[in-house]
Amino acid sequence: MRNIRLIVAYDGTDLAGYQKQPADKGITVQGALEKALSIICAEPIQIYGASRTDAGVHARFQVCAFQTSGSIPVENIPRATIAHLPKDIVVTEAIEIPLDWKPRHNIFGKEYIYSIYNREIADPMGQRYHWHVKKSLDVEAMRQAGKALEGTHDFSTLKGANTTPVDPVKTIYAIGIKENAGRIDISVVGDGFLYHMVRNIAGLLVDIGLGRKSVAQIPELLVAKDRKRIGKTAPAQGLVLEEIFFTTDRLHAVIERIKEE
Amino acid sequence: MRNIRLIVAYDGTDLAGYQKQPADKGITVQGALEKALSIICAEPIQIYGASRTDAGVHARFQVCAFQTSGSIPVENIPRATIAHLPKDIVVTEAIEIPLDWKPRHNIFGKEYIYSIYNREIADPMGQRYHWHVKKSLDVEAMRQAGKALEGTHDFSTLKGANTTPVDPVKTIYAIGIKENAGRIDISVVGDGFLYHMVRNIAGLLVDIGLGRKSVAQIPELLVAKDRKRIGKTAPAQGLVLEEIFFTTDRLHAVIERIKEE
Numbered sequence: 001m002r003n004i005r006l007i008v009a010y011d012g013t014d015l016a017g018y019q020k021q022p023a024d025k026g027i028t029v030q031g032a033l034e035k036a037l038s039i040i041c042a043e044p045i046q047i048y049g050a051s052r053t054d055a056g057v058h059a060r061f062q063v064c065a066f067q068t069s070g071s072i073p074v075e076n077i078p079r080a081t082i083a084h085l086p087k088d089i090v091v092t093e094a095i096e097i098p099l100d101w102k103p104r105h106n107i108f109g110k111e112y113i114y115s116i117y118n119r120e121i122a123d124p125m126g127q128r129y130h131w132h133v134k135k136s137l138d139v140e141a142m143r144q145a146g147k148a149l150e151g152t153h154d155f156s157t158l159k160g161a162n163t164t165p166v167d168p169v170k171t172i173y174a175i176g177i178k179e180n181a182g183r184i185d186i187s188v189v190g191d192g193f194l195y196h197m198v199r200n201i202a203g204l205l206v207d208i209g210l211g212r213k214s215v216a217q218i219p220e221l222l223v224a225k226d227r228k229r230i231g232k233t234a235p236a237q238g239l240v241l242e243e244i245f246f247t248t249d250r251l252h253a254v255i256e257r258i259k260e261e
Numbered sequence: 262m263r264n265i266r267l268i269v270a271y272d273g274t275d276l277a278g279y280q281k282q283p284a285d286k287g288i289t290v291q292g293a294l295e296k297a298l299s300i301i302c303a304e305p306i307q308i309y310g311a312s313r314t315d316a317g318v319h320a321r322f323q324v325c326a327f328q329t330s331g332s333i334p335v336e337n338i339p340r341a342t343i344a345h346l347p348k349d350i351v352v353t354e355a356i357e358i359p360l361d362w363k364p365r366h367n368i369f370g371k372e373y374i375y376s377i378y379n380r381e382i383a384d385p386m387g388q389r390y391h392w393h394v395k396k397s398l399d400v401e402a403m404r405q406a407g408k409a410l411e412g413t414h415d416f417s418t419l420k421g422a423n424t425t426p427v428d429p430v431k432t433i434y435a436i437g438i439k440e441n442a443g444r445i446d447i448s449v450v451g452d453g454f455l456y457h458m459v460r461n462i463a464g465l466l467v468d469i470g471l472g473r474k475s476v477a478q479i480p481e482l483l484v485a486k487d488r489k490r491i492g493k494t495a496p497a498q499g500l501v502l503e504e505i506f507f508t509t510d511r512l513h514a515v516i517e518r519i520k521e522e
Contacts, residue, residue, distance in 0.1 A: 011385040058386055078382050088385045121339050124272040124349045125319055125390065125501075240386075 001069050003101055004077070006047075007093040008033065008062040013128045013237065014088060017055040018062070027086055029053070033064060036084035040077070041070030050103035050244050051110060054196075056236030058129065061092075061243045063103050103244075108251045109173060111189045111242040114202040114234065119182040130183065131202070131238035137209030139179050145208045146175030146186065148218040149201060156225035158204065160196035160233070168194060168225070173251070175201070176258035187242070187258050189251070200227075202234035262330050264362055265338070267308075268354040269294065269323040274389045274498065275349060278316040279323070288347055290314070294325065297345035301338070302331030311364035311505050312371060315457075317497030319390065322353075322504045324364050364505075369512045370434060372450045372503040375463040375495060380443040391444065392463070392499035398470030400440050406469045407436030407447070409479040410462060417486035419465065421457035421494070429455060429486070434512070436462070437519035448503070448519050450512070461488075463495035 008029065016026030020034070030047060037045040050063040072080060077094035085091075115130040117123050118137050123130075152171040159165050172190040179185075186205060188198050204221075207213045207230070213221075221229050245251040269290065277287030281295070291308060298306040311324040333341060338355035346352075376391040378384050379398050384391075413432040420426055433451040440446075447466060449459050465482075468474045473492070474482075482490050506512040 009385050011388075060386070082382075087383070087388065090383050090385050092382050121343075121353050122348070122351050124270050124351050125321070127272075127348065128389075129386065 001067055001099065002074070003065060003067050003097050003099045004074055005095055005097045005101065005103070006033070006064045006066070006077070006091050008064055009060050009090050009092050010058060010062070011088040011128070012053060012056050012058045015055065015086075017057070018049055018051070018053045018059075026055075029059075029062065029089055030064075032085055032089050033081075033091075036081045037066060037068075037077075039084050040072055040080045041068045043068065043070055048103050050107055051241055053239075053241055054236055057239045057241065058237075059241040062241055063107070063244045063246075065097065065101060065103050067099070106246065108245045108248050109189055109191045110193065110244050111187060111254055112193070112198040113240045113242045114186040114188070114198060115238045115240070116184040116186070116202070116206065117182055118184055123182070126183070128237060129240070131206075131235050133206055133209075135210055137184065137206065138211065139177060139184060139209065141211075141215055142184075142186075142205040142209040143177045144215045145205050145218060146177060146188075146201075148215055149175055149222075153222050154225055155194055155197055155222070157221050157227060157229055158197050158200040159194040159227055160200075161227050163195050165194045170194065170197070174255045174258040176261040178261050187261075189255055189258060196233050199234040199236070199239055200230060202238065203232055204230050206234065207231050262328055262360065263335075264326060264328050264358050264360045265335055266356055266358045266362065266364070267294070267325045267327070267338070267352050269325055270321050270351050270353050271319060271323070272349040272389070273314060273317050273319045276316065278318070279310055279312070279314045279320075287316075290320075290323065290350055291325075293346055293350050294342075294352075297342045298327060298329075298338075300345050301333055301341045302329045304329065304331055309364050311368055312502055314500075314502055315497050318500045318502065319498075320502040323502055324368070324505045324507075326358065326362060326364050328360070367507065369506045369509050370450055370452050371454065371505050372448060372515055373454070373459040374501045374503045375447045375449070375459055376499045376501070377445040377447070377463070377467065378443055379445055384443070387444070389498060390501070392467075392496050394467055394470075396471055398445065398467065399472065400438060400445060400470065402472075402476055403445075403447075403466040403470040404438045405476045406466050406479060407438060407449075407462075409476055410436055410483075414483050415486055416455055416458055416483070418482050418488060418490055419458050419461040420455040420488055421461075422488050424456050426455045431455065431458070435516045435519040437522040439522055448522075450516055450519060457494050460495040460497070460500055461491060463499065464493055465491050467495065468492050
């Protein structure tokens with residue numbers, strides 16, 4: 001028996017999210033991968049993912065693991081799966097790892113990037129990958145708001161509506177914002193995230209960028225632990241699971257990069 | 262009567278190209294724009310474009326002009342057309358220009374960018390906008406090949422198969438290549454282009470990057486004036502009409518930028 005770790009990228013636009021669902025709900029990343037891997041390993045395969053992404057959310061670097069007694073050389077897996085996966089899902093890397101390695105227990109954090117296009121007139125070539133916000137945003141205020149969210153907090157105010165997180169206390173290591181030609185990319189690195197948390201951070205930052213809320217309100221909003229105090233969850237298509245960190249070195253390198261932006 | 266110049270951007274993936282065609286051939290840029298403008302100007306509108314792009318080709322900056330006796334303020338046109346255009350076509354700018362201004366007679370050149378993704382495993386988030394070339398490309402050889410194509414030449418070797426250009430002599434001012442994380446962007450600036458010429462340049466550069474042809478062969482290939490001497494036309498989805506130059510200042514600025522890349 002071998003334990004194999006995959007790095008997986010996908011365009012979530014036409015997918016029903018990461019987690020397997022009944023076939024009539026659409027194609028899921030987990031469902032498609034298990035089907036493809038079961039064919040190439042010639043046995044039923046069950047995979048475990050590091051992060052459940054929602055319908056419409058993208059990933060450049062999702063991590064999954066599965067065990068197999070099949071004989072396929074691990075380095076052949078990325079190529080071998082291509083023929084059995086929809087073209088919006090690819091396995092970019094496969095390596096063998098110790099049998100007790102589990103994706104949810106061996107990561108030091110994750111980076112998400114939420115992208116906004118901030119011009120009155122849409123960019124037709126980017127609409128699958130950003131949220132189009134027409135009114136002009138105060139990016140400097142958004143940057144300050146990002147800084148105010150960094151640190152260890154009870155993030156219940158930023159949880160998914162009608163969800164009850166097991167542990168709402170998370171640490172955000174860094175929030176950085178890059179701006180270029182109307183495109184605003186919000187990078188968020190943390191040790192873990194509540195359901196909809198990154199999309200709620202993006203929504204809150206946009207409300208602050210529009211002047212609907214102020215940076216000064218953030219401590220009070222967090223203390224309130226009340227999802228109803230913030231606005232709508234930002235739409236799925238702007239969100240990319242950018243990286244999952246297996247080493248603290250890589251985590252710190254990305255935090256440094258964001259702090260320098 | 263007013264003459265109005267539009268700048269138009271589109272994602273060509275689901276479009277049947279720029280030029281109007283019978284409705285059963287799919288949505289065209291010209292057809293969709295004429296329909297939208299006829300509604301907002303309340304009279305039948307005919308538009309003239311600077312560049313006919315093929316089915317699947319994108320544009321960040323296409324230029325069109327039309328005349329109208331309608332009363333819509335010119336600055337309202339980008340917003341007013343949104344409701345009447347498919348979401349993959351937008352008017353980003355509209356200005357009034359002298360009545361005798363025609364898009365095909367008042368431009369100093371165009372820039373196209375052809376994008377390639379050069380990794381064995383696909384990038385699922387970019388497939389609408391690049392050509393996926395799996396084998397590793399020698400980018401330095403491609404860069405030299407680009408330089409060898411610059412200048413004024415009879416480009417019949419790089420014309421569309423089975424086409425007869427009126428004037429096959431064109432000037433390429435600059436070809437530049439940027440490379441980042443597997444993505445190779447070929448910028449081509451010239452005074453005009455034959456049908457399929459940029460896609461044939463991209464195809465030839467890829468053949469050179471793969472070692473199928475050499476930079477040293479370029480002079481002889483051009484002199485041959487024979488389309489059969491080169492390989493397949495690169496696929497449409499990698500091509501973007503990036504800019505059309507109305508001033509020599511802007512043309513020279515872009516040439517300088519490319520030469521410094």
